[in-house]
Structures are given as structure tokens and as C-alpha cells.
Amino acid sequence: MDLRPGADSCYKCTSCDTSCPVAEVDDSFPGPKFQGPEQWRLKRKEDTEIDDSIMGCSNCMRCDGACPSDVPLSQMHNSARGEYVDNQMDKLSREYIRNRILANYGTLARLGSKVPRLTNAVMGNSLVQKVNEKVLGITAERDFPEFADETFRSWWKKRGGPKVQSEEKRIAYFHGDYANYNTVEVAKALVRVYEEFGYEILVPDQRCSGTPMFANGMLDDARRSAKVNVENLGDAIENGYDIVASCTSCSMALRQEYPEQFDLDGTETVAANTYDALEYLLINENVIDPIRAVDGDELDLPDFAYHAPCHSRNQGLDRQAVELFRHLDGVGVEDVGDSCSGISGTYGWKEEKYDYSMAIGEEMFEHMEHAEGETGMTECPTCSMQMEHGTGYEINHPLEVLEKALVETDVEV
């Protein structure tokens, strides 16, 4: 795809560079202006070579939000990274193999979750972690996320699917891999909250949204996933369902990256009908009055330090949780600022990026320590890993809080 015309919108103002968390801590990274409009503008048709610094980009996509004139920065980065991996990366190199494994975490999770306890024991073993670092380049500093004893999908199947039938109110849940294999409680919270509001829920067949694949330039893998998702979600939309996701990177991929990267039939329709789970409720339901009616002191809820993921920021969702829970008496939710958490999906898992990842996260950790609450809150799975890793706090998803407030009380919704 020729993205050179995208450079027409660039005024060289450098807002993107000043918003780039990687450029701030990694002096060898030239920044998004170079990676995007500059590198593209300098291209000729026969120039296939992409500068290897493209692999230093963490795919946080903050440059998209920073740009005052709609330069398609992350699209340029994604495409350039894809070209770099296709044409210049040694497919037998440790880096490629490691990135492929990280990008296809869902495939491994499917295997690991078959024997969750064994997997957790093995992956939690410090020797295994050392081997991972030495052999694969996956940092030993981080604890591997634990697999749930039962995946969300098998719980859903056992439960017999939806408990609520409705012709008008229908959502198809894009849970992604993480809520299915690891944080099943988030997915269950979504089901209970939405059913409380009278929605019929569909859990369509799906694959990873592709976010970690984009971030590692594995565009063929991402395309395969996208094809399945666009087909199945498209069918759901035909049948009157809107798509909701509980992970903001998943909704980001469906909304922005699919139409930007793939010429598949139906990407535009899927993008136009996809929402973040909390966003969708706030658009379509009165959530605030029931929240106000709850006596927060009765609930067993701590104060929270809330971090908005970069990918939620890009969808304009960075204030929604804080603004909603402001109405929940007795529960403080404090925004810990607008910095990036630094883990950025698979970025912070790479041994050579770990220190950068923690340096980027430093500001967030400080703000979390400073906040009243000693429990974290965020929508993004990997942000929550980083928050926990840096502070030791337990981290919740806004949907879990919503479940506690609206489902476990007998408040009218």
C-alpha cells in the first residue's frame, strides 16, 4: 500500500515526537515523524528497504492522537513494520521467532489453558523464566499471566449461552484471547452487567483481534485473524447485534486497524458497529442514575487508581470510567495521569525492551503510589500487568466494579 500521500498532511510540527513514550526513553529511536511521514515521503517505488528502527516502536499509537492534522501515523508504522518483517527480517533469527510467539500468544494460550495448573506451574518456575530470557529473549522479570481453571467460552457453553432473549437489545461480545483464557472474571462481569440491562448476548466464534500481530509486523497472521473476525462479526451485525469489546486494544483493532490495513469485505461495517463495552452502555442506557442510587459504603469496594490505556485514549474513552464512578458514593476513583504504562502489549515482554518499558511506566507508578486508592483500575490487559508489576496493586476492570455495584445489589437499572 502506497502511503506517501499521507505525508501531505504533515506540517513537521513534531507533536507526534513529543508525545512518543519510546522516543522519550530510548535515544536510539528516531520517533514517529521519521518512522511515518518522513520515511514514506523519501521512498521511491524500487526502495524496499525500511529502517530497522521501526521495530523499536511499541505501537501505543499515541502519535495518532497527538497529530493535529490527521497524518495516518500508525498506519504508516504498521505498514512499514510489515514490510520490514516480510523483506528484511531473518525468519530463523531469535528475534523473529520470539516475536512470532508473542504475537500469537492466543495460539499458545489455547494449548496452555487445556492444562492450566500445569502451565501456570511451569511458566511460573523461575528456571523456566531464565531459559525463556536466554533462549527466546522473553524477559524473566515479569510473571507470566496465570491461566484460569476454566476458559470463558467453556463456562458460557456450560451455562447454556444467553439467559436473556431480546429482539431489540443485542450485543455480540468480542472477548479477545485474554478475557477468555486469563481474566475470565472480566468476561463474566460483562455478561452479567449486560444481562442486567436486558441484552441478549452472542459470543461469536473469533480469533485474536490482531493487535500483538500488528505490533510485531506479522501482517499475514493478523490478516488471517481479521478475516475470521470480520466474517463472523459481520454476520452478527446482519442479525441485529452490535459488537462490544472489553479490551480497548481489541476495539481499536476492529475500528481502526482493520479498515486501514486490510481490503476485506465488511471491515467498514464492523468498524462502524464496534464499541467499547462501557462506552456502549453509556451511549444506550441510563447507567448514572442506578449508580447514584447505590450506597457505595455498603459495597466491598476499595478506592481505585485508574489508568487510561493509550488505545482507549485514541478512541476518546480516557475519561469515561472516572466520570462514571464519580457518581458512586464512597468509592474514590482517581486518574493517574495521561502517561503510557510502558508495556504496550508485547513490547515490555521483550528482554531488550524491558528497561525502556519500566522507564516509560515510571510516571504512572509514581502517580499510582501517590493516589489514595491502593487498587488499580484499567480496561487493558497488558496495562494491568504493568500496573501490578510496578506497584504490587491488584488491578480491576471497570466492568468488575460495575458488576459489584449494579448486579450484586438489588438496585433498579
Place this chain on the structure above:
Amino acid sequence: MSERTEVLVIGGGSTGCGVARDLAIRGVDVTLVEQGNLTHGTTGRMHGLLHSGGRYAVSDQASARECIEENRVLRDIASHCVEMTGGLFVKRPEDTEEYFQKKLEGCRECGIPAEVLSAEEAREVEPFLAGDIDKAIRVPDGAIDPFRLCVANAADAEQHGARIETHSPVTDVLVEDGEIVGVEVTHESGPGKRVHGTEGGTEAIYADHIVNATGAWAGRIGDMAGVTVEVRPSKGVMTVMNVREVDTVINRCQPKGDADIVVPHETTCILGTTDEEVEDPEDYPEEAWEVDLMIEELSKLVPMLEDARTIRSYWGVRPLYEPPGTGTADPTDITRDFFLLDHAERDDLPGMTSIVGGKFTTYRLMAEKISDHVCDLLGVDAECTTADEPLPGSEDFSVLRDYMDEFGLRSPIGRRSVQRLGSRADEVLKTDEANPVVCQCEAVTRAELRDAIGESGTDLNDVRLRTRASMGNCQGGFCAHRMANELHDFGGYDQPTVDAALDELWQERWKGQRHALWGQQLSQAMLNHLLHATTMNRDGAAPEDFAAFDTGEAPDTAGGLDDAGDATGATAPDGGIPVDADAMDRRDGGDAGGD
């Protein structure tokens, strides 16, 4: 002061530089004078098209044959100035099949490789071509950097003992005893490299023979000598796009017309052009309708041009000539052939030969014929070798290298630098010092700039033409001052000199942008203006006396960007600020001074 030389060449365009190189290689003592920078005239204001000859394959087959021959020569001897993009003659539904076939036959008759592509095949080559085109003919058109080519010719001439003097307009032609014996030139800043603010002076240069290679200005030199050379200058507009929408030269397959070509040039595309006779090659109207016409017409071939960003437009004048009495009314019908006018035969005034007409692609062939003529006159017995000897920069080189390893440069920056420098890349880019990118739009590093400054004195426009620094989408907004800073850091020039050089570059950049002030480039121009005004005070709005400003004593400056507080300070009658301590003491704030 005066100087003797065997041959004096007037004009530092492609013809003049080509002649200087050719004669110097043959062992002739040459001096070349040019009124501005090299390529100041027509050469610097062309499309950048290296003709395959396809354009003339129907109307002027002799020119077409010369073009394809020289096209092959230049690919060989000037490879670092040439990009072999290939070209397409695109037929739209409203263009005649008859002419398409004529074009195809014409190309084949002239030995120009030509193949027909279906609309689909053409769009495979260039995805942004219009959806409703019929078909296309593929020919070996290319893109060429005229400045780089002239610099290489001049450099090679210098290496063979020639003297090259830029910024030295001819102010008189010296005639003695019915013979032209030399010229008087006025050096803007003394002989040698140009330095702003240096005292100039005049110099008489005596020569055995003079070559008037001033193109559209040939009539003026003729006037000074008292002979008539009737050049008919014809202007044409070129509009520069911000990105390469196409990587192939796109021609409209029509007999003739305005706005029928798009040339991918370096990081941009250049749209052209018009053909309109003007009185004066230096003073003619540059009109908005001409730019509008380019975009409107060429959008029919490449629709995205309609809304694409334009960074500037410029105009050039063709030095058209036809023998007296031909009387062609329409300048587009005037031949593109060149004429060698020996004033001894023509006007009974020996000592000078004028060259008029011609075109850039065949510059070397013209230079060869002129040099042969001059050598005959001077009795020099030497063969022309310019078709075989590569220009400096085009000796064997490859752009396929490990830029990070060799030069410490990121690949697109290293690649663009090597494409510009050719075989000089190692000598210029291998440096032990830090080598930051100074111009980000065009990927120009400090080492390349310093190399250019070494050749150009304080002339930042010359540095610009050598390196492309400040020729990208911000048009110098983010790098013009950095370039100027190198004049100080590396060149050791003082502040007034550097300021003058910077102002001149800035004005030149503004000149072309005036014709692109809508949409994105308008925003860019405003951003540039405010950046320079508010961070470097280059609009001179704030007071010079910062001490007074800091204490809040500075007056409100009309039209200034910042509101200087409540202006309690009095101003002197002349609007300036009293700065001596006594004056400060005498002031009783609140009372505006002056009477």
C-alpha cells in the same frame, strides 16, 4: 583588474557548463561567467525530464533521435543525476486513436523502445492513474537533476583547469578594431566564492573567443556587442507537488497542449507546463490561472492531484529561436532545435559565437558541436570525449550499502544521500564527527551541508541546490536557520553575514510558495512564519533591547506579536527606547514620552 583566457563562456546553464567541460578536457583554457548561481536561468527552471524522444517522435523526428541517443549517454556518464523512471504516454477516451498510433510508429521509427500497455497494465505500473484511461505507451523517459548535472560539469571543468565565476554578470562586451576581444563583469562579492557583504568589483576578461551561451538572455549580450540575436523567450509554469504520486513520467498522448506531463523528481512530482511568449526573460507575469490549469488538466490523468498538496510553483523561459523571416506565430510550433550563430560570418564581427534554442536533454551534444566549432577557430586539434567519460560523482557507485554500518545513517537517509552524492558519498559522508540530519524533509545531513558550504561560500541557495536542503514540504521552515547556523559553526562567518545569507534563502523559498497558498501549504507557511517570528524574532517585532524589554520598559510595538505588557515605559521621540541610565532615571513612568 583584468585576465586573459583562451575561451570565455558566458552562461552557467547546461549548455555553458557543458561547453566549459568539453573544452577544458580538450586542453583549452576556459573561463565561465554566470550572472547568478549555476542554472540561474532556464536550466534551473525546467521539468527535470530526461527525454526519451517520445515527446518529439511525431512532430520533430530529428530531435527525437538525438534525444534517445543522448538519453543513453547521460544514463551512463551522469548516473548520479539521472533516475530511470520510465515514462508513459497515456491515452484518454477523448484523445484520438490516430495520434496514439502515430506516436507508437514515430517512436519505433526513431529507435525509441516503445510498448503498448492496456489500462490495467498501466495501472499496475502506476496505481494512481485515472480509472477511465484507455491505454498507454511505455518509453524510456527519465528524471534528471539539472543542477547536480551542471555542478558536476563545472567541477570537472575546474579539475581540468577552468575558472568558474558565478554571481558575475557581464556588464559590457569589449569591442576593439571591429572585433570582440573580451567582456567586463561585475563580481557581486569579488572573484571566487560568494560571501555576503564582501565588496565586489569589476573585472575585464580578455579572450581569444567568446561563447554566448546565455539562452533567453542571448539578445542582451548581443546588444552589448552591437549585434542582433532575436531570441523569443517563452514562459512555462511548473508546479511542485509534495510527494511522488507517481514514480513514472506521465505524458498525455496528445499532439500538443498545456499541462500534459508529470515528472517524478526526487521526493516530489513536477507538473507542467505552458508555452507563452514573453517580452522580457526576467520580468513577466506569474499568474494563478496557470497553476490552476496544471492541477485541473493533470488530474484527468492522476485524479489524486486534485486535492494533493502543492508546495510551490515556478516559471521558466525557453530560449526559443528561429532564423529571421520564419515567422511562426505560435511559440509551441517553434522548433526546439539549436542554432550556432558565428557573428564573424553573420555580422562581420569576429570573436564571438552565440548559441540559441536547443533543449536540456541534448545539452552534451550541443556542447560537442560548439566545442568542435571553437576548436576549429582556434586551431586546436583534439577529439571530444564527453560521451564516454563519466562526470565526477558518476564513476562506479552503488546505492546498495549498509548505511548504518558505513555512515551511521538510517537507511532512507543514507540511501537518499548516496543517490545525491553518487561516487562522492564516501568522501563526504565518512566523518568522525556527529552527523545529525539537518533537513528532515529531504534527509540532508550536516556532513553533506558542510561539503556544499565548502563549495558555495555563504550562498545558501547554492547550498540548497547542491543538497536539496529546504526543498521539502516545510520549505525551510524547520531547517533554513540550521543551515545558516552551519555557515557560522563550520564556515566561521559572522552574524551579519549569516543573517544576510539566511534572509536571502528565506525570500527565495517564499517566492515559490506564494503560488501555493491554499490548503495544507497555507497552514505550513503560517506555521513557518510564526515559528520564525516568535522564536527568532525574525519579523523584528520585539524590541532589540532585551534588558529594557525584560524590565517591562519596552514600548508597545505596533504589529508586534506579543503584547508588551501595559507599556508604562516612555518611548523616545523617534519611537526607540532610551537606553542610557540617565534617560532611564529621567523617566517617570506612566507618562508617554515624546512631544
